[in-house]
Amino acid sequence: MPVIVVEVMPKAELLDPQGKAVAGALGRLGKDRFAGVRVGKRFELTVEGPVDDAALADAREVAETLLANGVIEDVVRVAEDVA
Amino acid sequence: MTRIGVITFPGSLDDGDARRAIRLAGAEPVRLWHGDHDLDGVDAVVLPGGFSYGDYLRCGAIAAHSPIMREVVDAAARGVPVLGICNGFQMLTEAHLLPGGLVRNDHGAFVCRDQRLAVESAGTAWTSGFEQGEQIVVPLKNGEGAYLADADTVTRLEDEGRVVFRYLETDPNGSVHGIAGVANEAGNVVGLMPHPEHAVEPGFGPDTPAAMRSGVDGLRIFRSALEGVLAA
Numbered sequence: 001m002p003v004i005v006v007e008v009m010p011k012a013e014l015l016d017p018q019g020k021a022v023a024g025a026l027g028r029l030g031k032d033r034f035a036g037v038r039v040g041k042r043f044e045l046t047v048e049g050p051v052d053d054a055a056l057a058d059a060r061e062v063a064e065t066l067l068a069n070g071v072i073e074d075v076v077r078v079a080e081d082v083a
Numbered sequence: 084m085t086r087i088g089v090i091t092f093p094g095s096l097d098d099g100d101a102r103r104a105i106r107l108a109g110a111e112p113v114r115l116w117h118g119d120h121d122l123d124g125v126d127a128v129v130l131p132g133g134f135s136y137g138d139y140l141r142c143g144a145i146a147a148h149s150p151i152m153r154e155v156v157d158a159a160a161r162g163v164p165v166l167g168i169c170n171g172f173q174m175l176t177e178a179h180l181l182p183g184g185l186v187r188n189d190h191g192a193f194v195c196r197d198q199r200l201a202v203e204s205a206g207t208a209w210t211s212g213f214e215q216g217e218q219i220v221v222p223l224k225n226g227e228g229a230y231l232a233d234a235d236t237v238t239r240l241e242d243e244g245r246v247v248f249r250y251l252e253t254d255p256n257g258s259v260h261g262i263a264g265v266a267n268e269a270g271n272v273v274g275l276m277p278h279p280e281h282a283v284e285p286g287f288g289p290d291t292p293a294a295m296r297s298g299v300d301g302l303r304i305f306r307s308a309l310e311g312v313l314a315a
Contacts, residue, residue, distance in 0.1 A: 017187045017191040069141055069144065071233075
């Protein structure tokens with residue numbers, strides 16, 4: 001069945017303690033080329049039927065109302081997974 | 084007798100303590116269930132602390148879409164006092180009954196301590212029994228308790244006196260302006276991260292200069308709602 005991918009990131013202006021902790025671990029591994037890390041979420045919505053405009057609109061709606069909280073997060077991508 | 088409901092969600096932890104606090108405050112605690120569409124005619128509602136749905140997705144996010152939350156939103160609009168403690172506060176923000184949101188503590192660690200707070204507004208249903216600016220000590224325990232909101236919202240909350248509780252001595256989780264609790268515009272809906280229900284009975288509360296574990300400052304939050312209902 002086709003899949004719609006929704007990606008959510010913490011808002012850019014917010015401190016991301018999880019990303020900070022991962023960045024610290026990278027530093028300890030000597031991977032100094034990576035100046036920062038931010039950690040977000042990826043949702044995979046399995047779709048019954050075709051991924052048409054209606055399905056994408058539905059996915060955008062659940063992304064904004066349930067999957068992400070607009071106060072602290074941004075929905076950065078809603079798209080069919082074409083992998 | 085005034086009846087105050089406590090909603091139990093899958094993963095609620097402090098619903099029993101909230102009911103006990105209500106009983107010690109002199110009201111009748113009423114068990115409510117997240118899956119029902121029924122508030123059983125209660126005079127006030129408490130959303131308790133805990134880890135509803137294992138904090139999956141975001142703290143309080145899935146609980147905010149529970150069947151009973153539709154009734155809570157309706158009741159809040161009618162002016163029924165609603166208190167969200169910790170996870171309950173997170174639910175109220177996720178349900179858009181309160182502005183802002185709660186994210187992981189800035190230092191990344193879970194914090195558990197007896198916390199001094201200033202009661203910044205005595206104008207809400209849950210703080211009417213306090214003096215403005217009064218200091219209280221209640222336990223605080225959270226991993227995702229950093230309150231934040233955009234700058235405009237914070238300014239509005241401050242200007243309208245809707246910052247109800249503020250952390251004193253230390254900001255334990257990185258909350259903006261040290262905000263520990265806020266209210267809606269009408270003042271009937273209040274959410275806070277600290278746990279007043281754990282400071283209601285001598286022997287089980289925070290230490291005070293008078294005696295160990297004798298702090299009962301939390302009791303007056305429940306009494307405020309009770310007295311408000313009786314006066315209405």
